[in-house]
Amino acid sequence: MSTLTLRNICKRYQNDNYAVKDFNLEISDQEFIIFVGPSGCGKSTTLRMIAGLEEISGGELWIDGELSNYLEPKERNLSMVFQNYALYPNMTVYDNMAFALKVRKMPKKQIDEKVQEAARILEIEHLLERYPKALSGGQKQRVAIGSAIVRNPKLFLMDEPLSNLDAKLRAQMRVELSKLHKELGTTMIYVTHDQTEAMTLGTRIVVMKAGEVSQVDSPQVLYQHPVNKFVAGFIGSPSMNFLDVSLYRGYDVENQKTYLTIEDHPVYLLEKTARLLKEKGYHRSKVTFGIRPEDIYTEEGKEANPKLEYSEAMQVTIIARELLGAEVMLYFDLEGIQFCARVEPENQTRAGEKLKVYFDLNRIHLFDMETEQTLNL
Amino acid sequence: MEAIHNTAGAVNLKSQAELDALHRVMNAKAKRKKNIRTGGLLAANIVVAIIILLPLLYAVSVALMPSSELFTMDLNVLPKQPTLENFKNALENVPLLKFVLNSFVVAGIITIGQIITCSMAAFAFAFLDFKGKNVIFMLVMATMMIPGEATIISNYLTVSSWGWLDTYQVLIVPYLTSAMGIFLFRQFYMSFPISLYESAKLDGCGNIKFILKILMPLTKSAIGAMAVYTFINAWNMYMWPLLVTGSEAKRTVQIGISMLNSVDAQSITLMIAGVVIIIVPSISIFIVGQKQLIKGMFSGAVKG
Ligand SMILES: Nc1ncnc2c1ncn2[C@@H]1O[C@H](COP(=O)(O)OP(=O)(O)OP(=O)(O)O)[C@@H](O)[C@H]1O
Ligand SMILES: [Mg+2]
Secondary structure (H helix, E strand, O other), X not given: OOOEEEEEEEEEOOOOOEEEEXXXXXXXXXXXEEEEOOOOOOHHHHHHHHHOOOOOOEEEEEEOOEEOOOOOHHHHOEEEEOOOXXXXXXXXHHHHHHHHHHHOOOOXXXXXXXXXXXXXXXXOHHHOOOOHHHOOHHHHHHHHHHHHHOOOOOEEEEEOOOOOOOHHHHHHHHHHHHHHHHHHOOEEEEEOOOHHHHHHXXXXXXXXXXXXEEEEEOHHHHHHOOOEHHHHHHOOOOOOEEEEEEEEXXXXXXXXXXXXXXXXXXXXXXXXXXXXXXXXXXXXXXXXEEEOHHHEEOHHHHHHXXXXXXXXXXXXXEEEEEEOOOOEEEEEEEOOEEEEEEEOOOOOOXXXXXXXXXXXXXXXXXXXXXXXXEOOO | OHHHHHHHHHHHHOOHHHHHHHHHHHHHHHHHHHHHHHHHHHHXXXXXXXXXXXXXXXXXXXXXXXXXXXXXXXXXXXXXXXOOHHHHHHHHHOOHHHHHHHHHHHHHHHHHHHHHHHHHHHHHHHHOOOOOHHHHHHHHHHHHHOOHHHHHHHHHHHHHHOOOOOOHHHHHXXXXXXXXXXXXXXXXXXXXOHHHHHHHXXXXXXXXXXXXXXXXXXXXXXXXXXXXXXXXXXXXXXXXXXXXXXXXOOXXXXXHHHHHHHHOOOOHHHHHHHHHHHHHHHHHHHHHHHHHHXXXXXXXXXXX
């Protein structure tokens, strides 16, 4: 059982600017929270403040309803897995895992049970007598996780634990972490750079930018309804296509529709989108238009998904084609900005050829040019 | 395809007997080469060892000579009538054993003290964050630039005003820490990932426990080197003990030796016998320490 509340948490290093500013987050029991954001945005700092390794400059940290700003790291009863594993090189794997328990003066027999149990879960029983330098990266990682779980901490903190592993091992460890989380049911906070890790592991993702939280939500919501241009661009790979466009409301004489123009072609917005824009007072103005690569369809794609609502056809010239195994990426320019579309692998369009593309109108995103906030939300 | 078959065939053509013969020949060749190399290395080592040990061995040989034998015109490398008379005289003239004991006590306590204080100070400089850390470290380093001779008189006045003259503590206390040791340990600790310390903190391990359980075992080699270096330095102290000790009861061995000199200026053999006596503990410490040193250096690298 553990809940965590961060209220207006701030961090300043020696009179510097804020490394973390007004961080607010409620974490309930058994959640798997992911911190993502560009390098230097304060993810590690926040994690270290929760762990007690870094002093909190402002705000409150509540662990299980107890104000914990001033508790020593060991009193907070949480475990942290570091990027470089932080195994004690002078101890065997067994002693590494037992160390925290020995320090707490737990009886030998109980320690042995716990270590064996953790070793079983992580499948490292055969490595217990080895020293850390005789382990591979993935094995070290497991041992580090093992040392973390033997203590039954309230909370697991992990700072990019998989970033030293190769892609295959990483995928494997990802699955195991997910399994582990289900098995242990401990609340976890996990820092990563990796999109896939964030999307697959997290129950909720915290997107940070320059020390501030941009959005906190489940991976699906975050992906489909980003609150601003930064989140829209940061989540998803390849990232969303953006283009500054002009918005016209009701100027279309025939059907009074709201539309925007891309290369002088009108893209008529859906009724609900138009209404939202109207409510927010966007009339005849410039906005940023955004669409994800997979929401751009070709003729065949459109026919395969007849239920969706599409924009009018737009003629584009393909400038590059990338085959990524199960899918094909097509690149083209609109108003001088490069767009990327993810299309079905049967598509044979070559560079230089012309192609008709359609936008899924339910999946277009519009942002204010100044504030970069999402308008159609 | 053809070519591959052909070469494979060529290898297969050799019968078992031929193969065995080939193995023998090649093996003998490799062995001979190896033997020559080891022999050469051994010879070179012996030559160098003899050159280095020559003065020492000569000292032992002189210590065994009656003094009449030394003052002749011909070169006496080995004693013609070996005698233990010199050793006996040396021990009788001055209480050498007492001096050796004093030196042992003083150097031993200094060594242990320096290892404790230096590792703790270095830990603070390497792992803790506090105001003025860098300034304090600079100050510590700056003390290394002041020659000991410059402060010896004021130190003398200080300890004499405390009434410490001619005691053990006056020999020990001023040397209980050293900037050099702090610097050495700090450099070692800086190469440690800080997350090791943070991890230990989360594990509920306090600073002292961290030093004892993690840092010390991992810096065995540094501690070994530091211990040997400090012990020998302390053993060889001369100016300070000469200044602050008066009675024979507190004198250290280096001063004891010079007392042999003043008792009978002519007796070089006597003095050398004294030197040989006091050099034995010094060398044995080095040998023991060296073993420890090597063990320390390899304990991290070798499994088990
Ligand atoms: N000890 C420190 N002293 C001063 N500034 C620091 C310190 N540690 C971190 N910072 C600053 O705080 C900001 C946040 O750093 P933090 O380590 O939390 O970033 P991060 O999000 O973890 O980045 P990355 O993804 O690269 O690990 C950075 O601008 C960094 O320069
Ligand atoms: Mg970081």
